[in-house]
Amino acid sequence: MEKKLKLGIIGLGTVGQGVVKVLSGMHDIEIVCVAVKNLSKKRDISVDSITDNPLDIVNNPDIDVIVEVAGGLEVFDLLKIAIRNKKHIVTANKELLARHGSELFDLARKNNVVIMYEAAVAGGIPLIYPIKTSLSANVFSEVAGILNGTTNYILTKMEEENLSYDECLLKAQQLGYAETNPKGDVEGFDAMYKIAILSNIVFNKRIDIGKIYHEGITNISSIDIKLADEFGYKIKLVAQAKKMCINQESDMLDIRVHPVLVSKNQSLADIKNATNAILLKGFPVGEVMFVGAGAGEFPTASSVVGDILTIKSEIKEKNKILPMTVCHHSEYAKQINIDDTVNCYYLRINAVNTPGTIGKIGLACGKFNINLSCILQKGVNDDRSATIIVITEECFEKDINLMIKDVEKTSEIKVLNRIRVM
Ligand SMILES: NC(=O)c1ccc[n+]([C@@H]2O[C@H](COP(=O)([O-])OP(=O)(O)OC[C@H]3O[C@@H](n4cnc5c(N)ncnc54)[C@H](OP(=O)(O)O)[C@@H]3O)[C@@H](O)[C@H]2O)c1
Structure with a gap:
């Protein structure tokens, strides 16, 4: 009988629950244990084994893969222990990867394990793996997109219903699109983490997030949206990274997140509500655009479980992980200052x-x-x-x-x- 892939899951919130539900019909994958923060919290689903000590999971010799869907930076040390214990990692944690990805990827390479993170950028849209595999023949010049569903929802509502920023933020909070403290989304941090991760794989360079210019949507008023409309534009929060040549220095990267006026005849202008869209420009492919659900229980679980299945098929085939999924570059990008x-x-x-x-x-x-x-x-x-x-x-x-x-x-x-x- 085929060996089951054994998982330890850290986190049983929106994404964790989606992952457990999607995995429930897959008999060749076993959830050994799930870690949560608060054991007494009421949950819609039950799992066979649950703990509030994630160390039990990362140190469990029976577990092959750690699925980290807890979020935050607290899990950094846990994942380092897991990697040293030769466990593959699947994570949805953009902030962790944007801030500490270099250290984690180096450690993973030394320990011959992989870190898969399809869900960390644009939730349910397949992006990381296609860039690393199907699009690997390309040299990219630019990646740009709407990477934060919350802000796109707010801007869409401001435009369509002629409401103020505060009214639309409240709507987004009531629908569960925005958190009680919306800073991460509305001030552009979330999109900044995602464009850092994307730039890293698109341009094969490490990115210093301290050098990424970011500005959110808190200064956008309904007057700006109305005036932009009169001039033939929509206002969108766009994250972009472009290869530039400045002062005869080529291969500089211009990476930033801020609101922009997008001409109504550009494809990004048509992206509404919480949808995400990513436009890639490269040779030989030309332009290619990915559109879909950037968040949510099931779209995000789709990416997480896809990563788990990729690891399963690789281990089964050769007991060796596909080289394309491993991070090979270690050089930092030269990043342009916004003033230039x-x-x-x-x-x-x-x-x-x-x-x-x-x-x-x-x-x-x-x-x-x-x-x-x-x-x-x-x-x-x-x-x-x-x-x-x-x-x-x-x-x-x-x-x-x-x-x-x-x-x-x-x-x-x-x-x-x-x-x-x-
Ligand atoms: N939500 C989305 O649509 C979405 C989309 C893409 C990526 N992501 C990423 O996915 C991750 C999870 O997001 P989420 O929305 O599912 O978060 P969430 O609903 O807040 O759930 C977090 C879960 O992690 C548990 N947890 C937190 N810290 C922990 C710790 N130190 N040890 C053990 N368990 C811990 C919590 O336990 P309790 O239940 O006991 O509090 C909770 O079950 C984040 O990195 C997020 O950025 C989310």
């Missing part, structure tokens, strides 16, 4: 409606070599102030910042928002 990036910008300006105001804005742009693509005053408000929208051509981030400082020297002009245009 080049972008087009949308500026929403509030100004006292006096003669020469538009001229002052134009002069400040000229002073820093910024060409305008569009400048438009939206009437005059009752208090004699005016909303002026500026869209620039491509210019350096450091120059637009200097221009804003310069134009705001006069108390009559205030730049209320500045959003990059994709």
Whole structure:
């Protein structure tokens, strides 16, 4: 009879429960034990063996694979023990991989085990394994996507129902899309961890997350969404990584997360609600886009169980893990500072409606070599102030910042928002 693959699972929350349910019909896989934090918590499902001491699991000699679906950084030490005990790891933990992936992958290589992490980026969308296998012939130049479902849901609702950011955040919390403390999602941390992991495999370099620029959606107002719409754009939180050549230094990486105005005729503009989408550009494939559920019990369990089955088939076939699943690179990427990036910008300006105001804005742009693509005053408000929208051509981030400082020297002009245009 075929040997069963024996699992130890750490975590029985949203993802852990989905994994246990999906595995329940698979008789060649045995869940030896599940670890949780709080044994007395009421749960919808039961498992044969449960503990609140995950050390029992990582040190259990019967277990082949540790499935870590607990989250957070507390599990870092546990996974190191598991790897030293020669256990393969399946994890959904983006923060852990983005912060400590290098150490874990080095340790895994030394111990001849693999770390599989399909669920850590874009939940149910198969991405990591296809990039490492089916797309391995490619040299990639860019990866960009909507990697956080919560923020995409909030932006979609703001646009479709003309609601404020706070109202949409509350809706997202009521539906379980956003946590009570939404900081990780709305301030761009979650998308930053995911683009770090993606950049790592797409560009075969290690990534320093301390050097990734990230900005969330808390400054986006329904006025910006409405104005963007009038100009032919949608506002999306986009995570992107691009290969650049700067000052004759090639292979620099421009990695960042921030809201952008996406032209309505680009495919990312059509991604609504909690859906995720990732666009890859490379040679020879050209452009390829992955779209699907970026989170949720079953979509995420689909990726976790897929990883478990990949390990099972590899162990069965050759008792050796597919070399493509192992991390081979150890060199860090050279990452560009946001000040040195080049972008087009949308500026929403509030100004006292006096003669020469538009001229002052134009002069400040000229002073820093910024060409305008569009400048438009939206009437005059009752208090004699005016909303002026500026869209620039491509210019350096450091120059637009200097221009804003310069134009705001006069108390009559205030730049209320500045959003990059994709
Ligand atoms: N939710 C999603 O849709 C989704 C999508 C993609 C990736 N992920 C990732 O998947 C992981 C799990 O997410 P989740 O939404 O399932 O979280 P969750 O619902 O909060 O569940 C976490 C589970 O881990 C247990 N746990 C926490 N710390 C533990 C520890 N030190 N030792 C043992 N057990 C511990 C908790 O125990 P108690 O039940 O006793 O509290 C709980 O069962 C995270 O890394 C997350 O980023 C989630």
